[in-house]
Amino acid sequence: MLDKTYQPAAVEGRRYAVWERSGGFAAEPNSERRPYTIMMPPPNVTGSLHIGHALNFTLQDVLVRYQRMRGRDVLWQPGSDHAGIATEIVVGNQLTAEGTTKRALGRDGFVARVWKWKEESGGAIAHQLRRLGASPDWSRERFTMDPGLASAVRRIFVQLYREGLIYRDKRLVNWDPAMHTVISDLEVQSRETKGSLWHIRYPVAELPGRFVTVATTRPETMLGDTGVAVHPNDPRFADLVGKSVRLPLADRLIPIIADAHADPETGSGAVKITPAHDFADFEIGRRHGLALLNIFDQDARLNDAAPAPYRGLDRFAAREKVVADLSAAGLLDKVEDHTLMIPHHDRSGEVIEPWLTDQWYCDARVLAGPALAAVEDGRIRFVPSQWENTFFDWMRKIQPWCISRQLWWGHRIPAWYGPDGTLFVAETVEEAQREASAKYGDAVSLRRDEDVLDTWFSSALWPFSTLGWPEETPELSRYYPTDVLVTSFDIIFFWVARMMMMGLHFMGEVPFRTVYIHALVRDERGQKMSKSRGNTIDPLGLIERYGCDALRFTLAALAAPGRDVKLAESRVEGYRNFATKLWNAARYAEMNVCALVADFTPAQCRLTVNRWIATAASDCGAAVTAALDAYRFDEAASLLYQFVWGTFCDWYVEFTKPILQGDDSARAETRAMTAWILGRIVHLLHPIMPFITEEIWQNLAREDEGLLLTAPWPEFSPEAHDLAASAEMEWVVQAISAIRALRAEMNIPPAARVPLLIKDVEPAVAERIERHREHFMRLARVDRFEPVVTVPAGGIQAVVGGTVLILSVGDVVDLAREKARLGKEIERLDSELRKIAAKLNNPNFLAKAKPEIVEEQRDREADVSRDRDRLKVAYARLMAI
RNA sequence: GGGCGCGUAGCUCAGCGGGAGAGCACUACGUUGACAUCGUAGGGGUCACUGGUUCAAUCCCAGUCGCGCCCACCA
Numbered sequence: 001m002l003d004k005t006y007q008p009a010a011v012e013g014r015r016y017a018v019w020e021r022s023g024g025f026a027a028e029p030n031s032e033r034r035p036y037t038i039m040m041p042p043p044n045v046t047g048s049l050h051i052g053h054a055l056n057f058t059l060q061d062v063l064v065r066y067q068r069m070r071g072r073d074v075l076w077q078p079g080s081d082h083a084g085i086a087t088e089i090v091v092g093n094q095l096t097a098e099g100t101t102k103r104a105l106g107r108d109g110f111v112a113r114v115w116k117w118k119e120e121s122g123g124a125i126a127h128q129l130r131r132l133g134a135s136p137d138w139s140r141e142r143f144t145m146d147p148g149l150a151s152a153v154r155r156i157f158v159q160l161y162r163e164g165l166i167y168r169d170k171r172l173v174n175w176d177p178a179m180h181t182v183i184s185d186l187e188v189q190s191r192e193t194k195g196s197l198w199h200i201r202y203p204v205a206e207l208p209g210r211f212v213t214v215a216t217t218r219p220e221t222m223l224g225d226t227g228v229a230v231h232p233n234d235p236r237f238a239d240l241v242g243k244s245v246r247l248p249l250a251d252r253l254i255p256i257i258a259d260a261h262a263d264p265e266t267g268s269g270a271v272k273i274t275p276a277h278d279f280a281d282f283e284i285g286r287r288h289g290l291a292l293l294n295i296f297d298q299d300a301r302l303n304d305a306a307p308a309p310y311r312g313l314d315r316f317a318a319r320e321k322v323v324a325d326l327s328a329a330g331l332l333d334k335v336e337d338h339t340l341m342i343p344h345h346d347r348s349g350e351v352i353e354p355w356l357t358d359q360w361y362c363d364a365r366v367l368a369g370p371a372l373a374a375v376e377d378g379r380i381r382f383v384p385s386q387w388e389n390t391f392f393d394w395m396r397k398i399q400p401w402c403i404s405r406q407l408w409w410g411h412r413i414p415a416w417y418g419p420d421g422t423l424f425v426a427e428t429v430e431e432a433q434r435e436a437s438a439k440y441g442d443a444v445s446l447r448r449d450e451d452v453l454d455t456w457f458s459s460a461l462w463p464f465s466t467l468g469w470p471e472e473t474p475e476l477s478r479y480y481p482t483d484v485l486v487t488s489f490d491i492i493f494f495w496v497a498r499m500m501m502m503g504l505h506f507m508g509e510v511p512f513r514t515v516y517i518h519a520l521v522r523d524e525r526g527q528k529m530s531k532s533r534g535n536t537i538d539p540l541g542l543i544e545r546y547g548c549d550a551l552r553f554t555l556a557a558l559a560a561p562g563r564d565v566k567l568a569e570s571r572v573e574g575y576r577n578f579a580t581k582l583w584n585a586a587r588y589a590e591m592n593v594c595a596l597v598a599d600f601t602p603a604q605c606r607l608t609v610n611r612w613i614a615t616a617a618s619d620c621g622a623a624v625t626a627a628l629d630a631y632r633f634d635e636a637a638s639l640l641y642q643f644v645w646g647t648f649c650d651w652y653v654e655f656t657k658p659i660l661q662g663d664d665s666a667r668a669e670t671r672a673m674t675a676w677i678l679g680r681i682v683h684l685l686h687p688i689m690p691f692i693t694e695e696i697w698q699n700l701a702r703e704d705e706g707l708l709l710t711a712p713w714p715e716f717s718p719e720a721h722d723l724a725a726s727a728e729m730e731w732v733v734q735a736i737s738a739i740r741a742l743r744a745e746m747n748i749p750p751a752a753r754v755p756l757l758i759k760d761v762e763p764a765v766a767e768r769i770e771r772h773r774e775h776f777m778r779l780a781r782v783d784r785f786e787p788v789v790t791v792p793a794g795g796i797q798a799v800v801g802g803t804v805l806i807l808s809v810g811d812v813v814d815l816a817r818e819k820a821r822l823g824k825e826i827e828r829l830d831s832e833l834r835k836i837a838a839k840l841n842n843p844n845f846l847a848k849a850k851p852e853i854v855e856e857q858r859d860r861e862a863d864v865s866r867d868r869d870r871l872k873v874a875y876a877r878l879m880a881i
Numbered sequence: 882g883g884g885c886g887c888g889u890a891g892c893u894c895a896g897c898g899g900g901a902g903a904g905c906a907c908u909a910c911g912u913u914g915a916c917a918u919c920g921u922a923g924g925g926g927u928c929a930c931u932g933g934u935u936c937a938a939u940c941c942c943a944g945u946c947g948c949g950c951c952c953a954c955c956a
Contacts, residue, residue, distance in 0.1 A: 005918085190953090197956080215956055229956095263955065271956045280954030341953090386885070390951075393884070397952095489951085520950090557904090558893085564886095564949080566893060570905060577918045588915030638895080638903075653915080737922095744922040750911060778913090832900075839899075844936035853899060860900070 002590055002699055006583035008547025012691050016130055019694075024068070024709040025135045027075035029474050036072035037482035038064060039463050039512070040136055041495070042144060044083035045118050046090045049128035051521045052488065054539035055565060058555045059518055059633060060486045061134045065687040066628050068135075069713040075479045077466050078136035080125060082118075082145045084410040084455040085179070085187075085347050091117055091409075107408050114409050118143075131540060133548050133690050135709070142466045144458045145411065152465040153458050154414045154427040156506065161415075161425045165363040166403070168423070172282045173402060175355035176345045177300035177315075181406035182359055183345055184454060185399060186493055188352055190341035199268055199333035200326055202228060202245035205253055212237065212245055212256065213333050215267030217340050218277075219326070220319040223250050223306045224295040227273035229284060232258040234269055248331050249322065250307050257288045268333075276356050292356060300353045315353070360404035360413060360451065364501065368395045371500035374510050380500065383516045383631050387489060394493050401498075403454045410452030417447045460498035463511035480507060484514040492517070516631050519564040542572055549689035550576035556688045557637035578641060579692050582685070585649050586678060586696040592660045594674035596700060602676060602720045607659070607666055608771070610673040611725035613652045616643065617680050618716045624684050625713070633688075640685055648677060651733055658774055675700060683714050732772045735805060738798035739780040742807045746796055753783035757806040761787055765803050790873075797874055799867050822875045829868040836861045 019025065027035075038060055043053060060076065068074045091114050092102055102110050126141065142149060160166040173182040198219045201211040212228055225247055230237035241258045261284055262271045275285025276294040285292065297303045302310045302318050309325075310318050326332045343352040372395050374380045375388055382388045404413060416424045416432040422439065424446065426432040436444055461469070467476040481503070487496060496515055503511030521537075542551045553575040558565040602614030620643040627636035652674075659670045679700060682693035686708050697708040705711070739756065748754060756776065758769065769776070769785060776782045788806065797806040836857055839845050846854060 005916090217956065261955085267956050273956095278954075278956085280956080283954075338956095340956095390885070393952075522949095560894075568893065568905085571893070573918080574905060577916095580918045581916065584916035584919090586915085591915065634895080641904085649916085650920090657914095740921060741923090744910085750921075751913090836900090839937070842936050845899095846936085848936055849899075857899070864900090 002583070002587045002696075004587075006547075006580055006692060006695075008549065008579075008691065009544070011695050012131070012133070012543075012548050015691050015694050016133065019135065019707065019709050020130075020138065022707055022709065024707060025076075026137050026139055027475075027479070028073050029478055031073045033071055033073040035075060035478050036064075036067040037075045037077070037479040038484055038486065039466070039482050040076060040078045041485075041487050041491070042079045042081040042142075042459065042462065043125045044086050045080045045122040045125070045143070046083055046086050047080075047125050049125060049132065049539055051537045051539050051567065053125075054132060054551065055518060055521050055555045055559065056486060056488065057129060057132055057134050058552045059516070059559060061132070061690075062552075062556060062628070062633060062636075062687040063484065063486070063631075064135060065690060065709070066713070068709070069683070069686065069711060071712060075140070075475075076134075076136040077140055077142070077479075078126070078129070078134075078138060079142035079144070079462075079466060080122060081455060081459055082143065082410060084405060084407050084452060085181070085183070087114060087118075088179070088407055088409050089347060102408070110408050128540060131543055131548065133552065135690075140466070144455070144462070148468070149458060149461070149465045150411060151427070152461055152469055153411045153453065155470055156461060156502065157414055157453070157457075158425055158427050159506075160362065165366055167361055167363070168358055169361050169400070170356065170358045171361075171400075171402075172276070172279055172354045173357050173359055174343065174345075174352045175298070175300075175357070176348055176350045177296075177298065177353050178350040179345070179348050179407075180298050182357060182402055182404065183352070184402050184456075187346050188343045189346040191344050193340060193342045195338050195340050195342070197267065197336040197338035198323060198326075199335070200248070200272075201331045201333050202248065202272075203331075204240060204243055204256075205246045206243045207240075210240075212240060212270045213268040214270050214272040216272055217338060218319070219322045220302075220310075220315055221274045221277045221295070222247065222272055222322065223302065223310060223318075224274045224277050224293045225250075225254055225272045226275055226285065226291040226293050227254050227288065228256045228270055229259040229262040229273050230256065230270045231260060231262045231264045234262070234264045236264075236269060248329060249310075249325055255288075255290070257284075257290075259284050259288065277354050279354055282354075294356050296353060296355060298355075300355075359402050360415075360453075362401040362403045362457075364398045364401040367501035367505055368398045368497070370504040371395060371497060374500060374504060379510050380512065381514050383514055387492065387515070387517045390489070391492060391497065395497060401454075403457050404449075404451040405454055406450070407452050410455060411458055413449040413451050413453060415449040417449070419444055456494050456498055459495055460502040461506075463499055463503055464507050469506070480511070481509050482512045484516055485512040486516045486518065488520055489517050490520070518559055521565045521567055537567055537569075542569070546572045546576040547579060547691070549579050549692045552690075553578065553637055553688050556633040557641075559633040578645065579689065581645055581649060582681070582689075583692060583696070585644070585653065586699065588653060589674050589678050590699065592671065592674070594660075594671040594678070596675045596679060596702065597672040600672045600676055602673065605669055605673060607669055607673075608725045608728055609652065609655045609659075610669060611722040612729035613648070613673065613677055614720045615722050615726045616647050617677055618720050620647075621680060621684055621714050621716050625716075628687070637688060640681075640688070644681055644685070648681065651729075652677070654779060655729075655775055658778065680714055682708060683711060686711075728768060731768070731800065732775055735769075735798075735800045735803075736776065736780045738800050738805060739776070739782065739807060742796050742798055742805075743781070746807065748807075750781070753781050754807050755784045755786060756780075756782040757786050757788040759788050759790075759797070759804040759806060761803055797870060799863075799870070804870060819875070822871055826868060826871050826875060829864055829871065833861065833864050833868060836864065 040060065041056065064074050064076045095101055095105070105113060157166060174185065174188050176183055195217050197215050197217055199213050199215050200219065200222065201213050204210040204212060214228060216222065228245055230241065240256045242256065244253045244255045247254050261280065262269065273281045273284050273290060275281045275290050276292045277296065284290070293305055295302055295306045296315065300315045302313050304311060310321060313321060323332065344350065345352055372392065375382070375391060382391065414425060414427055416429065416436070418424065418436055418440065424432040424435045426435060429446070429448070432446055433443070436446055463482055464476060464480055467473060467479055469476055485496065499511045503509065539551060550572050554567070554572045557575070558567065558571070602610070605611050605614060620639055623639050624636045627639060656670045656674065659666050678696070682697045686693040694708045743754070758766070766787070773785065797804050839857055840861060
């Protein structure tokens with residue numbers, strides 16, 4: 001017997017354990033069934049489940065459960081990512097709290113510490129995924145630093161190196177002076193900041209008394225200037241090109257060059273060039289052969305290349321001193337307020353310093369070609385498709401990918417240096433040693449590269465490294481390429497594009513056929529959630545308060561394509577109510593002895609109401625199937641909501657209550673049908689609301705029917721379709737709704753019974769009304785039916801499918817109110833009629849509109865005009881009272 | 882500066898060339914044997930603005946205004 005109310009907390013843990021034990025989550029590489037694969041984007045080991053994860057994993061789980069029910073051999077590959085920088089920040093903070101530092105522990109000590117921490121808390125996210133009801137194949141859980149994945153990383157690195165697609169280069173990089181590591185362009189976040197524009201006068205060396213004024217937002221970098229650029233066509237500076245300025249404070253001579261980059265309209269028209277500390281200047285310097293003068297150390301403090309007074313100052317202190325000194329020297333022309341974009345490290349928040357270093361690079365341009373082609377020719381499809389443009393834009397101007405990081409936690413780069421600096425790239429130290437011995441003729445001691453790889457390097461291999469690559473495992477050939485990748489747009493470049501590049505290069509095939517991009521979750525006011533704003537929503541809290549199914553349903557219902565998800569808690573509450581409604585419907589069925597009947601099919605039903613609900617359920621199921629196939633989770637959710645609440649509970653259950661009180665074959669049929677419909681409902685709802693549906697199913701189904709988790713998705717057979725029954729019941733629903741509206745309009749007390757007068761009724765309709773007389777009596781509280789020719793005084797009418805229903809209650813009518821309503825209604829119909837008439841009198845319309853449209857408009861004109869005339873009659877009679 | 886998206890009921894959003902929709906919120910009434918986490922009904926919108934295309938525009942096109950996001954070396 002089902003409990004009085006649904007208790008999610010009591011059900012969820014128990015149900016999940018049963019599913020997991022059943023083996024229903026596991027992929028079956030040996031099965032005959034067609035595979036369906038989703039690679040779970042591996043969450044960071046540092047992570048705890050936030051609402052964005054909840055959306056992402058819910059959508060994947062909906063797909064996975066749906067496809068499992070459709071008979072596919074599903075592999076949903078779970079795992080987690082070592083997340084180099086994020087993890088170092090988390091563990092670094094712990095060390096700070098303990099009064100120690102990463103460097104104090106040393107490399108081995110620190111890495112051991114991170115592993116220990118990973119073992120202790122890395123499972124949190126997996127636990128939280130279970131709370132969400134996610135059904136991946138846990139037996140295949142992977143970590144991006146597992147031995148197998150690590151060897152795949154080394155294999156790939158070595159191969160790309162040998163192909164010339166990985167190389168070392170000295171370039172200007174984005175340097176985090178606090179963490180002492182390079183980061184990629186993608187990890188840089190520009191933040192709008194209020195700053196100043198300093199105009200500094202540089203004396204021209206050859207022309208005493210002449211100055212060139214340059215404008216800069218970063219005066220401290222002037223100490224690293226190696227040139228001043230002006231526009232070639234700028235008359236103000238024409239005579240200065242080729243001369244030089246004496247750089248103040250540093251007392252160096254630097255050339256004045258002509259370069260189109262200098263915009264005469266901007267600043268002072270002349271721009272200082274600091275090739276070692278600015279990306280644009282780096283390019284200009286390269287064009288003109290300017291010297292690179294690095295004035296910062298790894299902490300972004302001024303080094304020995306700077307004049308003595310500034311050495312050791314950090315960049316912000318140096319700025320103050322430079323400005324003060326320039327001002328004292330009378331060389332500061334003016335200072336303007338200026339808003340600019342300052343690059344920050346998106347993880348640490350530190351202001352990025354462009355810095356010149358040697359790093360490892362991957363030739364992304366070469367790898368991007370096949371990835372671009374795969375999207376262009378449709379082998380990979382983005383859903384929604386507008387993301388393809390974003391993808392194309394980035395891929396077509398892709399820059400070399402800096403893959404080295406000066407961190408300790410991660411895949412250490414498999415490269416060794418000989419005593420003379422010769423590089424040996426190999427998968428193992430032994431191999432490197434062999435190569436070294438071959439070169440040097442005897443054993444030498446090698447020094448391993450200190451750097452680790454960008455975390456995204458190993459993530460890029462995820463779709464095949466988790467399946468055993470480079471071994472030719474059965475899994476690899478069966479589950480690659482995967483079917484769909486579900487992710488949000490913010491990692492299209494970080495991850496999606498790189499998986500394509502690596503997958504195409506090493507597997508020769510796309511890693512996935514579809515990329516479903518879902519939106520970001522925002523708070524109810526549309527703001528991005530962040531800890532600093534304090535507007536984060538904890539999905540686990542919502543699960544505790546409303547149940548997992550309610551949260552999942554909410555997320556699915558909000559996941560419309562191309563739109564951000566604004567999550568209001570009231571929404572979750574509403575869907576919790578929906579779960580309760582479903583639960584009570586199941587209880588109702590149980591109390592009325594509605595049990596599944598073996599061999600029952602809806603086609604056997606004789607009762608119109610049962611034939612109707614079978615048709616409606618079939619339509620709903622077909623629509624839900626289509627919606628899920630199209631990744632329209634919102635549509636699937638809304639269809640189910642409407643069917644369960646609006647159709648099944650509000651109408652079918654109410655219609656059949658009297659039948660279930662009876663005692664004949666109609667009751668048996670209706671019991672069977674009620675149970676059958678409920679079974680259909682829990683099947684269709686299971687992907688979105690797995691827990692409550694399984695709980696209901698276990699109560700409804702026979703023991704041998706097994707878990708809903710692995711039950712077959714309902715097939716919708718056309719023989720269950722009965723359009724006539726459908727139309728008839730829809731008419732009854734409309735008629736009863738109309739009568740209810742009339743009652744309210746006339747202020748008839750709910751308990752009062754009223755006569756229903758029927759005008760202009762055809763025999764078939766009269767029969768129909770007679771067939772459903774009990775429904776009218778019960779649900780509309782009508783006590784008798786009378787055919788009439790004219791609308792009586794005090795009568796009020798509604799038109800349903802061409803039949804006029806009139807409620808007549810004499811003096812109960814609130815006359816004034818009714819007159820006003822009728823007047824308004826007539827006015828509305830009149831204006832509508834004018835619109836249609838204008839259309840129908842328009843020769844162009846008659847000539848150019850499709851015939852069926854014209855026909856439709858004619859019918860409509862007839863309908864509306866008939867309605868209007870009837871209302872007018874009623875109005876006139878009302879006025880006469 | 883470039884690109885993408887969005888402005889539809891108080892809120893969150895569907896719809897999209899020929900009749901303005903849902904849920905929530907609001908109002909009124911209701912303890913009918915599944916359900917008050919409920920039921921029945923109701924009010925509420927020149928579909929941002931302006932032009933254009935069309936027989937017909939909330940829907941297509943262009944522009945304007947407002948909002949959001951992404952990318953970018955403008956000192």
